[in-house]
Amino acid sequence: MEKVHDKLLVWGSEVDYQAREQASRASRLPFVPGHVALMADAHVGLGATVGSVIPTEGAIVPSFAGVDLGCGMIATETTYTTADLPGNLDPLLSLVAQRIPAGVGKGRDLGYRDGHRDVFGVVGEPPSRLSAKQ
Numbered sequence: 001m002e003k004v005h006d007k008l009l010v011w012g013s014e015v016d017y018q019a020r021e022q023a024s025r026a027s028r029l030p031f032v033p034g035h036v037a038l039m040a041d042a043h044v045g046l047g048a049t050v051g052s053v054i055p056t057e058g059a060i061v062p063s064f065a066g067v068d069l070g071c072g073m074i075a076t077e078t079t080y081t082t083a084d085l086p087g088n089l090d091p092l093l094s095l096v097a098q099r100i101p102a103g104v105g106k107g108r109d110l111g112y113r114d115g116h117r118d119v120f121g122v123v124g125e126p127p128s129r130l131s132a133k134q
Contacts, residue, residue, distance in 0.1 A: 012040030031059035
């Protein structure tokens with residue numbers, strides 16, 4: 001592991017300069033606490049370095065989570081608030097690990113319900129259609 005600076009750690013010896021620069025810029029964003037980590041296979045991406053781990057606080061940045069990989073992430077609005085969450089999130093995290101497919105090619109055969117996935121029995125608004133420009 002190489003500590004490039006306090007907010008950037010690189011876990012590979014052959015990560016190119018452009019990927020390091022892109023990740024370094026992300027690490028300086030005001031909503032990125034701690035450090036950004038680059039995996040051994042990291043490379044420049046669209047919006048964020050592919051193969052990076054970028055923590056955020058108070059912000060959600062879709063391009064930090066797989067925009068280059070076409071991971072198919074969506075967000076849905078529910079009626080839940082922070083007050084609805086239990087004090088201990090461990091059971092929820094276990095459920096996430098069980099029900100959310102992870103890995104190359106995983107989850108392609110999951111069914112959809114009402115236009116969106118219902119992996120926790122929680123139904124939110126179906127995703128809106130996006131224009132080509134969006």
